[in-house]
Amino acid sequence: MAEKVGIVGAGTMGHGIAELCAISGYDVVLADVGHEILEKAMEKIRWSIGKLESSRALVENPGIILSRIRTTTELRELAGSKYIIEAVKEKIEVKRQVLRKLDSLMGPECIFFSNTSTIPITELASMTGREEIFAGLHFSNPPVKNPLVEVIRGKKTSARTVGEARSFAISLGKEVIVVDKDLPGFLVNRLNDRLFTEALLMLGEGVTFREIDALLRFRMNFSMGVFELMDFVGIDTVLNAKTEMIGHGFNTSPSEKLSGLVEKGMLGMKTGKGFYKYQKPSVYSRPLIQPSGRMFRVNPVRLFATVINETAWMIRNKAASPDDIEKAMLLAMNWPEGPLSIADRLGIDNIVGELNSLHSSTGESRYIPDSLLLEKQRHGDNGLLSGKGFREWPFASEDIGPVKFQRIDSFALITLNRPEKLNSLSEELWSGIRIALEKALQDPDIRSAIITGAGRAFSAGDDIQMMRSWKGSADAKRWLDKYASPLIDLLASFPKPLISAVNGVAFGGGAEINLLFDVVVAADSAVFSFSESLIGAMPPIASSFGIAVTGRRLLPYLLTGDWMAPEKAKELGLVDVVTDDEMTLMVAMEYANRLSRAAPLSIQSIKSVANLHRTGVQPEARFSQNELIILSSSEDFAEGQEAFLSKRKPVWAGR
Incomplete structure (x- = not known):
């Protein structure tokens, strides 16, 4: 008999996780507050499975897969689940209400996972009586296609629960990284926010969003520009994540630009306009981003300095391993290289110099170079041009x-x-x-x-x-x-x-x-x-x-x-x-890399x-x-x- 997985929240992530679990052979109960929400979720699941069938990506008949998914508005129908995955709105009060109710309904052996993208797992686990069997299980969007899952250890999460989370994610066909420190934003969203924040600040420094996106797309081989990505994710979603992370102690900068766009209803692709304009709301299309001479005026060191500083802090504090950090951004965000490889290409000495300059001009503590970067600079391990940085190079x-x-x-x-x-x-x-x-x-x-x-x-x-x-x-x-x-x-x-x-x-x-x-x-x-x-x-x-x-x-x-x-x-x-x-030499090296x-x-x-x-x-x-x-x-x-x-x-x- 197939194991049962209960999923609460039938939004984009919830119904995607439900589809993934059913494809992987689990019996799924998908819960939300209204039948209309659940029916829309099932429509999207049926559409997605149809697309997978047409591309011959399924090993089973679509009807068999769909038969494994049951929907409900009653949380008690999730009883008997081996795993519960919470995927409701990123609002702490909503999560508290749902988790307390679930805790009272589920058996003592049921393991709880939260798909939260920003809220600390320790805080969510404390809302239940099962802190040792509660972990973060953060899927990247879209869950069916994106190959990465972050497993996040709360302060009281047991080693056995982390192992269960890993095994479960692997059974879904996913690559797994473990985040051993319960940080706001965990790994992927934490580094994303650093990139988003500096890109937004650079708009006030005489650089346009098109120039920054062109730098990423055509000089650094990224599949999407940072502003293109924010439009795709949803500007309100990016702003909400940033607000939650700030509320939980993450040292980042609020963004008046994002707040202004949200106030105007310019939420990105889903409304037809954000940083870019789109032909139709909620219809996927790529904005026209063209290479130009101006993109060679945008310094990638300025853009990535805090990403690399944050990465160094996470390594030094054993929040995640260097290999997992690289893998996370390669798989979840489809970066051409991980942040450590980017650091080595840009030069750790250049990164430290940029951080010192930013700290001197702003006084912001997030620009203070991490001691790991300073140590590498002191030893001359500056990256590609010295043969050694975060990794060794030929x-x-x-x-x-x-x-x-x-x-x-x-x-x-x-x-x-x-x-x-x-x-x-x-x-x-x-x-x-x-x-x-x-x-x-x-x-x-x-x-x-x-x-x-x-x-x-x-x-x-x-x-x-x-x-x-x-x-x-x-x-x-x-x-x-x-x-x-x-x-x-x-x-x-x-x-x-x-x-x-x-x-x-x-x-x-x-x-x-x-x-x-x-x-x-x-x-x-x-x-x-x-x-x-x-x-x-x-x-x-x-x-x-x-x-x-x-x-x-x-x-x-x-x-x-x-x-x-x-x-x-x-x-x-x-x-x-x-x-x-x-x-000058940096751009020449970019050509050599391409x-x-x-x-x-x-x-x-x-x-x-x-x-x-x-x-x-x-x-x-x-x-x-x-x-x-x-x-x-x-x-x-x-x-x-x-x-x-x-x-x-x-x-x-x-x-």
């Missing part, structure tokens, strides 16, 4: 002369490391970049390479001292044949994606090599200049590859050596993304075709290099180098 580092080569996760980070010379391209630097790229090419686990500069420059161009030392065209040809051409040829034919993070000046050759990269991310402080004509030389890459890419629009800059702001470089097609200085999710063979094919266009201008490239060789023996070339080093205006002879 990491290796070596110096190749003035080039630092790091293998980080799925990408190589190649740093031009002559900051005292503004990373000017010496022979050793040309050679070091080539060797580093060859190492990246030989490593099958490296999917892409990022190139950036140390200090306040990407690269100020070719080393003038080196060029001044040339005695004539033979020296220039030797430099091209031994150092420059091998790197240019490798960049033009490189089979893996190349990303540059341009910080500060990119002059001469430092600007030119960006024309051979696949993705160029530039900081606001970046300045581009093809300045060779100002020192008696010429830009061999820009005059061949560059003209092929941009057409004559680049020519005025090659002829004059004029400076180019990053937005202008983007307009001309030299730059793909312009962002704040502190986010590239790692793409099919390797597809990337290889795309690169093969793209490289045909680059190698197709090799005759022009060779011609332009020969022009540089010819110029190197001219008086004007020598004058240009000497004038630059002497910091004076050159006097051209025209020969």
Whole structure:
């Protein structure tokens, strides 16, 4: 004989849990205060089971499953249940009345579970005489499809009851996490509130909700934006959860924005309007969220700092294990990565810095960095860029002369490391970049390479001292044949994606090599200049590859050596993304992360075709290099180098 489960509350969660239990073979009694409520619940259950049958997700006949569900308005008909699941409104007085009545009707062995999303289990259990056999069993919406269940231990919940809750949830086909501290919001809703709260506060900092959602969707690979999610859940539901959590001591911020929307009846998808507008109330549709350049102005560190701080607090206080926290947000909220992985990607040092800044400006105690974060920062365990944070990452580092080569996760980070010379391209630097790229090419686990500069420059161009030392065209040809051409040829034919993070000046050759990269991310402080004509030389890459890419629009800059702001470089097609200085490398790493999710063979094919266009201008490239060789023996070339080093205006002879 099937075991009996009593469920009180036939709303969205209650009828979903009832359907799930019946599908899993339990006899279900679903109770609520009115027959009309129960009939609507059964209509939704029948509709859902029909959808599951049409998608061949059921192993039994729908009629058999539906026969296991009985409805009632009398709580006494739940007598004999092995488990009671309370799923009534998130109102403490309603729950108190229901739980006290149930406690008087059920046998002493009946285990009580509450599906509350915010109210502490200890408080609910104290309303009954069975605190040891009372636990939280929080299903995520929709219960039939969402794979996660949180089991929450109250202060007096026995280990046996926690085990029963786990076993029951597993019998329903669910993944289970255990929250060992009875906290307002438990795990998922607690972290959700941190994300919701900071997103709402950012609206007052000059950021729009569309920009924040675009950041999440298109930069961080989230399936839904945070404002899109609040509309989907119901803005009144989000506000009620926040209010309950604040009432039970959770240190979060009230939201006038949410209160204002609720007062106007703008509750999200169910009313046809919330943050976004929808075609019809209560009909599921996705709002139009489009990527834009503005999304690269939104700092994810600002958005996630308190989420990660809360996560650290929960780990340190043994509220939940690191693995369970990761699993909870992956499964319940469909995040692309858990909060600990996000912390490591953003950088724990960056998180601590942001929290300190927010605490300094607001005085709010929730921004005080947790001691676990401070400890990791103190030990240099800052995440991805150090190889270790909350988890260990694939990491290796070596110096190749003035080039630092790091293998980080799925990408190589190649740093031009002559900051005292503004990373000017010496022979050793040309050679070091080539060797580093060859190492990246030989490593099958490296999917892409990022190139950036140390200090306040990407690269100020070719080393003038080196060029001044040339005695004539033979020296220039030797430099091209031994150092420059091998790197240019490798960049033009490189089979893996190349990303540059341009910080500060990119002059001469430092600007030119960006024309051979696949993705160029530039900081606001970046300045581009093809300045060779100002020192008696010429830009061999820009005059061949560059003209092929941009057409004559680049020519005025090659002829004059004029400076180019990053937005202008983007307009001309030299730059793909312009962002704040502190986010330049972060955005480049986001590209590397997204590239790692793409099919390797597809990337290889795309690169093969793209490289045909680059190698197709090799005759022009060779011609332009020969022009540089010819110029190197001219008086004007020598004058240009000497004038630059002497910091004076050159006097051209025209020969």
